[in-house]
Amino acid sequence: MDPSLIRRILHDIRNGLATIHGYTQILLREDISKEDSRRFAEIILERTDDLNRIIVGLNNITRDFQPYSVTPLPFFSLFQKWKQTSCFAQGTTFTEEIEPEFALPLPADRIKSLLNELGSNTQRFCPQPQQVFLKAEGKCLIWKDNGPGAPPESLPQIGQPFKSFPNRCCLTPGLGIGLAHCRRLIEEAGGKLGFESSDTGFLVRVEF
Secondary structure, three states, rough: OOOOHHHHHHHHHHHHHHHHHHHHHHHHOOOHHHHHHHHHHHHHHHHEEEEEEEHHHHHHOOOOOOOOOOOOOHHHHHHHHHHHHHHHOOOOEEEEEOOOOEEEEHHHHHHHHHHHEEEEEEEEHHOEEEEEEEEHHHHHEEEEEEEOOOOOOHHOOOOOOOOOOOOOEEOOOOOHHHHHHHHHHHOOOEEEEEEEEEEEEEEEEEEO
16 A cells, blocks of 8 residues: 555544544543533544544455345335434435335445445535435436535546545545445446536436
8 A cells, every 4th residue: 555545544543533532631621511521522423433434444445355146135125224224314314216126236234335435425525404316216326415516627536545535515535435445346246336526416326
């Protein structure tokens, strides 16, 4: 791995740990108000989530997947269960057009990984109220959010490891490993992952 990438990963981890350490020290003081305690605890939780996202992402793009053979599962019921139970779906309003027979040739856990990454990006990069249009028909799944989109020049690099870009809702970009993991999942199953962007949202297209 490029040393500059390693330094970037370590920089993000170090900053996250420094934030958690600093706010934990403040919480240990006796003169802190209840309101400040809650606010600082929320910051600690956010940074912990960020660190967990980095670790999970690195694990996903570096591990060896086992070959699999799967009978495509009905997407509608999987999506409804994910929407009800995943923290990455909370706070987002979904508009859905899902064909009853639509299915993805992926195991349920990999479909969940795909949805988690798309939901996480919506939470991070879209303004409130967060909205997603989901369409699933034929052999194509479309996820379109209401964010500000990505710079046009960045589209060819999205989905590549360690390529990510800030937007006006989140000035600090991630490591670009989440969508890289999604691309790997889709391409290993014989599909394609594509992206479109405008000032009215970011669109992810999964095709088989």
